[in-house]
Amino acid sequence: MLIRRPADVLPSEITPREVYLNRRQWMAGAAGLALSAALPLGLEAAPLSAAKSPFSTDEKKTSREDVTSYNNYYEFGTGKEDPAAHAGTLKTAPWTVNVDGMVGKPASFAVEELIKSSALEERIYRMRCVEGWSMVIPWVGFPLADLIKRVEPLGSAKYVAFETAYRPEEMSGVQSMFPVLDWPYVEGLRLDEAMNPLAILAVGLYGETLPNQNGAPIRLVVPWKYGFKGIKSITRISFVEKQPETSWNRQAPGEYGFYANVNPSVDHPRWSQATERRIGEGGLFVKRRPTLMFNGYADQVASLYTGMDLRKFY
Amino acid sequence: MAGRASVQGEKKGFALPQVPKIAVYLVGFIPAVWLFYAGVTDRLGADPMRYLEQGLGLWALRFLIATLAITPLRQLFSINLLRYRRALGLLAFYYAALHLLTYLVLDQGLDLPAIVADIVKRPYITIGMATFVILVPLAVTSNNAAIRRMGGQAWAKLHRLVYAAAIGAALHFLLVVKSWPPEPIVYAAIVAVLLGYRLIRSSVKKPSARRRPA
Numbered sequence: 204m205l206i207r208r209p210a211d212v213l214p215s216e217i218t219p220r221e222v223y224l225n226r227r228q229w230m231a232g233a234a235g236l237a238l239s240a241a242l243p244l245g246l247e248a249a250p251l252s253a254a255k256s257p258f259s260t261d262e263k264k265t266s267r268e269d270v271t272s273y274n275n276y277y278e279f280g281t282g283k284e285d286p287a288a289h290a291g292t293l294k295t296a297p298w299t300v301n302v303d304g305m306v307g308k309p310a311s312f313a314v315e316e317l318i319k320s321s322a323l324e325e326r327i328y329r330m331r332c333v334e335g336w337s338m339v340i341p342w343v344g345f346p347l348a349d350l351i352k353r354v355e356p357l358g359s360a361k362y363v364a365f366e367t368a369y370r371p372e373e374m375s376g377v378q379s380m381f382p383v384l385d386w387p388y389v390e391g392l393r394l395d396e397a398m399n400p401l402a403i404l405a406v407g408l409y410g411e412t413l414p415n416q417n418g419a420p421i422r423l424v425v426p427w428k429y430g431f432k433g434i435k436s437i438t439r440i441s442f443v444e445k446q447p448e449t450s451w452n453r454q455a456p457g458e459y460g461f462y463a464n465v466n467p468s469v470d471h472p473r474w475s476q477a478t479e480r481r482i483g484e485g486g487l488f489v490k491r492r493p494t495l496m497f498n499g500y501a502d503q504v505a506s507l508y509t510g511m512d513l514r515k516f517y
Numbered sequence: 518m519a520g521r522a523s524v525q526g527e528k529k530g531f532a533l534p535q536v537p538k539i540a541v542y543l544v545g546f547i548p549a550v551w552l553f554y555a556g557v558t559d560r561l562g563a564d565p566m567r568y569l570e571q572g573l574g575l576w577a578l579r580f581l582i583a584t585l586a587i588t589p590l591r592q593l594f595s596i597n598l599l600r601y602r603r604a605l606g607l608l609a610f611y612y613a614a615l616h617l618l619t620y621l622v623l624d625q626g627l628d629l630p631a632i633v634a635d636i637v638k639r640p641y642i643t644i645g646m647a648t649f650v651i652l653v654p655l656a657v658t659s660n661n662a663a664i665r666r667m668g669g670q671a672w673a674k675l676h677r678l679v680y681a682a683a684i685g686a687a688l689h690f691l692l693v694v695k696s697w698p699p700e701p702i703v704y705a706a707i708v709a710v711l712l713g714y715r716l717i718r719s720s721v722k723k724p725s726a727r728r729r730p731a
Binding site for chain 1: 556557559561562563564565566567569623625626628631634635638639640641692693694695696697698699700702
């Protein structure tokens with residue numbers, strides 16, 4: 204770990220990239236000397252400079268501690284603490300995202316390259332988990348639309364499919380005797396959803412590169428949908444004509460739809476979605492708060508679904 | 518699971534110099550005291566209410582399993598822990614009650630309409646509530662006076678409801694989680710083995726039981 208930084212750092216105060224890259228190298232070397240193979244590369248958080256965004260909420264942020272210790276990332280186990288404990292084994296550098304399918308310019312992007320060539324923004328978003336809890340997370344990332352424009356989708360492309368890395372030797376949960384999901388994890392968006400300015404590819408949180416348990420080195424964030432749509436550690440993005448399969452829908456089609464828009468009036472078959480618990484609020488005596496339509500992002504996204512029966516397309 | 522094993526392990530070791538039953542209660546309540554203490558002092562992670570709620574439920578199931586393990590331990594391994602069974606059964610009930618209380622007060626904030634809707638609409642909550650309701654008469658009659666009043670046979674018949682409670686508790690756990698993570702499956706398998714053992718034993722025993730009176 205590097206130095207803990209206050210939440211609001213001026214871009215001018217942020218360590219120049221060359222300096223921190225040098226420092227990362229040095230630390231990796233030092234760590235290598237000290238711990239030999241115990242500490243994988245790419246584990247240390249590096250600072251990222253990011254512009255503020257009008258899409259950010261001014262709600263109280265969930266603490267970094269909670270955001271990075273309470274995760275669902277089943278590739279590293281089904282317990283909430285499992286990802287923080289086990290995701291360190293994932294080698295996140297070097298990392299390539301392959302973009303293919305119905306695009307004019309299929310490409311392989313190195314994540315470092317994507318970070319360097321994108322105008323990073325801080326997006327403080329609400330995150331609502333399908334399980335009934337929520338957080339406020341200061342992501343750092345860039346609009347998914349920016350990447351989409353670079354590869355020039357063909358007219359026939361209607362959906363965007365995403366795939367998580369599949370590395371049993373680095374993912375303790377994937378080796379499990381009881382496979383919880385069909386690996387690799389896959390997700391998808393309609394092309395117009397993917398183009399919505401709220402949809403981002405996040406590469407960091409709290410001003411630093413993503414910790415592994417949060418989906419390093421690059422993940423999807425679609426704040427008006429349940430958290431499981433935010434696929435982590437993406438290795439492949441494909442442009443396709445037909446609605447792609449999604450992991451949770453495949454696992455339990457009656458419970459998790461393709462759209463998975465946050466909707467307080469459409470219950471999960473086994474629990475209500477009308478309210479949520481905000482993590483870090485009230486501790487043992489946390490009060491439930493009402494869940495908002497599209498997680499409070501209706502103004503930006505409701506028009507994507509006009510005329511659709513959201514009970515049917517849950 | 519480690520907890521359950523250790524509870525049994527302890528008593529197995531002390532089986533000869535019998536420990537007072539009160540010790541079972543004292544040890545049995547340690548997890549509850551720890552959970553509440555850790556919860557109040559903010560040591561239960563990011564979602565302490567859920568951790569407490571699930572922890573109490575899990576201990577209820579563990580004590581239920583311990584209760585059901587007494588008979589097979591005696592019959593198969595000649596380990597007689599019968600004198601602790603009532604304490605274990607009551608601990609299961611107390612933990613189930615604390616689990617329910619946590620759900621009603623801390624989780625739902627005593628929002629009655631939401632609670633009623635949950636019980637009616639959510640199978641896992643319906644099953645959980647039913648399981649608790651089953652445990653109530655068992656707990657109330659877990660004393661010598663009740664056995665005397667009811668007569669041994671009627672009492673034993675009533676207490677066979679514990680099998681239904683165990684199935685209910687295991688189902689409740691299986692249904693609350695997403696997908697099929699290992700933990701609830703392991704608990705359900707243990708319950709299945711403990712109940713299956715009784716089923717097999719009773720079906721094997723029946724013919725000989727019939728022969729004897731003749």
